[in-house]
Amino acid sequence: MEFLRKHAALIILGAIIAVGFYNIGFHAGLQDISSEITGIDSTTTGNEPVNVDFSAFWKAWNIINEKYVSASTTAKQVGNEEKLWGAIKGLTSSLGDPYTVFFPPVESEIFATEVRGNFEGIGAEILAQEGAITVIAPLKGSPAERAGLVPGDRIIEINGRSTANLATEDAVKLIRGERGTKVTLKVFRASKKTPFDISVIRDVINIPTIATRLTPEGVFVIELYSFSAQAPNLFRGALREFIQSGSNKLILDLRGNPGGYLEASIDMASWFLPSSDVVVREDFGKNSEEKVYRSKGYNVFNENLEFVILVDRGSASASEIMAGALRENNKATLVGEKTFGKGSVQELINITRDTSLKVTIARWLTPNGLSISDGGITPDHVVPITEKDIEAKRDPQLKKAIEILTN
16 A cells, blocks of 8 residues: 555555644735635745746636536535635646545545544455556455455446546545445456456455464465554564474565555565665655665574565555565565556645645655556566466465475
8 A cells, every 4th residue: 555654555445544734825826816715715825836827727716606507406505615625636636646635624534533443344455547446455354355356456337336537535435335235346357358246245344464374385474464553563473483483484475465654664674684785765856865764684584594475466565665675685586476566655744624635755766776656566486366266266376486485
């Protein structure tokens, strides 16, 4: 899931972060006719653009106020505040960035009330992408996974409603719902010729974090499902189990892991890297100098460690940062499929006391300068999983990883 600076980056059909608020004013621009607009605070902020003529906007605003008549006599009356929220939404959509989003009061309230550690929904991360809603990853053991959703599925209808040009947050509102209720998704999957329906029964979703096991071949496997706030401590315990197992062969399974805290990914990568090694670079473009995040230098493993990381289309954000750092620092081999490509940083900023703006402020680069957003990370060994593999419950990616470690 995407990063929010110093916050969890998951938007998993309802589990979103809480925010605080403050007030800023609104200014008309060069041609200040905002005093003619009732119900809008025209206080300036001191940072108004000097090379933009807002007269066209205010002319359109006034024409709508003077002339607009709804085609339906039962249509809801739209007030000035709602028009303002719509204008800001238009401003963010003009950027063409699905991660930069304005949240008016209702959506902000959802953000503020649904950070619980569990929630009711189907348990999958989604993103509005190329005119449809794309499944980044279903959570382990979630209703979405049990119903058969897989990373890369494109949801083209939700309960019969088309998702064409539907925003991520609007899709979330349609999919989430009370435990025990059903939502029907029409899905397009690249491996199938025609779209098909998947019905999912909503449930209480508990976000899982980690699981461990030792395979018959003597390979220790850590399955990491999210980079939550608790993940570093749980990962430390999993590494202790690995050491106690007596094995020197480790698989870190990041498939379907949509990300989480930046701090968690740095902490976990630090168990394998000296303090001088770069974990990730934060590129602010022309806004400011690049920021480099280095290992904390725990570095407890020697050259005898044999290490493979599993990734797929559902590995995003923090997963890509950790996988990229350990591969480029020659600590691990990557096996699986190309990762999702979520390499941008979002900050949540308060606009008014009950609205907020999530805006992209930077992009993540691997230690060698590869932009994660530009197509994701291609593993050293590309191993696809087919429909037949899924139906037969075969895992050729895990099989390849074990093969690499035991040869």
